[in-house]
Amino acid sequence: MGLRIRRREPVAPGPGWPDSIPPLLRRIYAARGIRDPGLARPRLAQLPSPAGLGGVAEAVRLLADAIARDVRILVVGDFDADGATACAVAVRGLRMLGARDVVHAVPNRALHGYGLSPGLVEELAALDPGLLVTVDHGVACHAGVAAARARGWRVLVTDHHLPGDTLPPADAIVNPNLRGDVFACKALAGVGVIFYVLLALRARLRGDGAFAARSEPDLSRLLDLVAVGTVADLVPLDASNRALVAAGLRRLRAGQGCAGLQALAEVSGRRLETLTAADIGYAIAPRLNAAGRLEDMSPGIECLLTDDPGRAHELAGLLHRINAERRGLQQAMVDDAEAALARLPTAAGEPPPALCLFDPDWHAGVVGLVASKMKERLHRPVVAFAPAGPGSPELRGSARSIPGLHIRDVLAAVDSAHPGLLGRFGGHAMAAGLSLRREALAAFEQAFAAAVQAVLDPALLQAELLSDGELLPGEFDRFHAEAIRDGGPWGQGFAEPLFDGEFEVLDCRPVGERHLRLRLRADGVRTPLAAIHFGGQQDAPPSQHCRLAYRLAPDDWRGGDAIQLVVEHREPA
Known part of the structure; x- marks a missing residue:
């Protein structure tokens, strides 16, 4: 079965939309089930209270007690971008909330395998923590949790993965996907779960009068990390996750992100002022993930924890080089996989x-x-x-x-x-x-x-591309391209707008080894349209008249009023 373009069923937007949101964007929101203007761009104030998260009261008691007794807190992360950002959020957040002895560790994929294992616990024994906190894992780490408890350590598991039939013997478990948990935000990434735990801990410390002699910590400073981990882990961007990611993107665009994320954006060639969720998913997250895939995630976590811009750029450069190695290895493995698939028997x-x-x-x-x-x-x-x-x-x-x-x-x-x-x-x-x-x-x-x-x-x-239909001639402009870019964040479960239509191909030339640059004419549009089809050289040469599925984007490289169509699929008209 070939790829098929299917248009979404049109849905009329509800009333009350402000003039600042153009009709095209209203139509896009409505097609994604949002007819209320108040839900189109969720705000942090709309997030449900952390107090409703199952297990959070016991988790807060453990953390508050550890801070009060000044015992060592060991945060154990995971070796992907969600785990790395969750580790950085936990370490930074606990220090902001008064913990004076916070250390972190992460398993090595090749040596320890996934999560908190008995071998990792044995390796960490010299740290002798009073409280061990897992982030983005732990709900399936029965043996590792038991090994930590056997050493007399208290264990707090924070995770978002689906649990098995039994739970590990931790002192407390916070996971919105535990059976019976009625918390509304089921789609939180691991970094979102630990951020919620920190919000609840701050509320507890506030009630205890911990901030009487100093200003209350601003945990929104962690939202850049929350945004990156949430997008990187491909969790659904429901209303809560969109609020978290949008707030984190605002910090990054304003130049308020941590030094490591700013450096990763720079080495990946992305502009902070216009950073999007797609830039996180396709540029920042792969570089962060590469360390955990090929070597050790420790440099990635250090990059997220350092406040020294020079050190951040040094580590970002290392991650960039590791990612280049990863890309070469990945391409060789994909070539092997395609050769293996070519030898498989097929039906029809x-x-x-x-x-x-x-x-x-x-x-x-x-x-x-x-x-x-x-x-x-x-x-x-x-x-x-x-x-x-x-x-x-x-x-x-x-x-x-x-x-x-x-x-x-x-x-x-x-x-x-x-x-x-x-x-x-x-x-x-x-x-x-x-x-x-x-x-x-x-x-x-x-x-x-x-x-x-x-x-x-x-x-x-049957593979399908869901299209938001055709653009009107007056919608092929910078105003609508920027409205779409800034109307997100778009991503998993809240698809970036995709359009389709028929075009005349005026010119076509290769770019690099795999891509095509196109010049197109559309009915009713006076000037030719620039387009790029990434990976387009792998397909047959375009016919003079094509049907395209494409995204409308500002062309920041040309600047001014320039736009371009980013082609996802093309077929003869």
């Missing part, structure tokens, strides 16, 4: 409904990116595996899914039907991770395919 020219990929030479830190690329190309759920380390008998797998198929639930179904087949697993609707014995790969592949076919509606295998 279509790939199977679910795919497992493995190569003994792949790097475990990059398989998630390979799974994502293959999922996008084939529109099928994909699990990519690599050895956990050189010569290891264990495989690490990363799964990516398509809309409508909850991949973590599929893994749970495999685990239920075949006890002992999987090692550990966890994740979300669209992405998950797992471990597996190498000799069990063939059995997993069969079980995974059966579990997918048991719940998958075949109609979901």
Whole structure:
């Protein structure tokens, strides 16, 4: 099945929209279920109270007690961008709230695997914390939590991943996705969960009179980090997450972000004044993630914690170089995956409904990116595996899914039907991770395919681009391009506007190794339109008349009133 453009059903905007929001943007909001102007751009004041988050009262008691007794607090992060930003938020926030002895650690992907493990606890024993706080993990780390408790440490788990049937033996667990938790913000990333815990801790300390002799800390200074972690983890941008991300973007655009994020924006060639969620997702987050994928996330966390601009630029440059290495490795692995797919039997020219990929030479830190690329190309759920380390008998797998198929639930179904087949697993609707014995790969592949076919509606295998329809001739301008850019944040679950229409191709030339620069004519538009199709050289040359799916964007490189169409898909008209 080829890619299909489908237009969203038109929805009339409700009344009461201010003149500052143009009709085009009102139509876009309405198509995403927002007809009330007050919900289009949520504010921090609309966030639900932290007091409603399950487990937060006990978490605050642990933290307040640790601060009062001046015991060491050890924050253990994760090796992705959400985990790194959550670690930085926890360390910075606890220090702002009066904790004087806060240290942090993060597992090494190759040495420790995911999360708080007994091996990591043993390695951290010399730190001798009074309280250990996990961020962006912990709800599946039963053995690691038990090992920490056995040493006499108190343990606070803050996480957002879906829990299993049992919970680890922590002193307190804060996770909006625990069974029975009625907190409204189910889509918080790990960084959002720890930010909420800090808000609740500040309220507790305020009530205790802790700020009588000093000014109350402004936790909004952490929102730049919250925005980056939230966007990077691809959690749905519901109203709460949009409020958090929008506030963080405002800080970054105003030059008020931490030194590390400002440096990462600079090395990735992004302008702070016009930074968007897409810039975070495609430029900042990959550089931050690269350290945890290939080496050790410690430089990434240090970059987010330093207040020295010179040190921040030094670390950002290191992360930029690691990311370049990651990109080269990723491309080689994607090429291997495509060669393997070409050898697979197909039915009527279509790939199977679910795919497992493995190569003994792949790097475990990059398989998630390979799974994502293959999922996008084939529109099928994909699990990519690599050895956990050189010569290891264990495989690490990363799964990516398509809309409508909850991949973590599929893994749970495999685990239920075949006890002992999987090692550990966890994740979300669209992405998950797992471990597996190498000799069990063939059995997993069969079980995974059966579990997918048991719940998958075949109609979901038709890849679609959802379009917001055609633009009017008067909407191809800088005013509307900037209104769309600033009308977000756009992202997972709140899709960036995409339009479609027919164009005459006046000129076409290659740019770099993979891209195409186009000059187009549209009916009713007097001047030709500039367009860029990233990766467009891989497709057949464009015909003179094309139907395009595209985004409308300001062309900051040319400046002035210039705009460009960013082509996502093209087909003959």
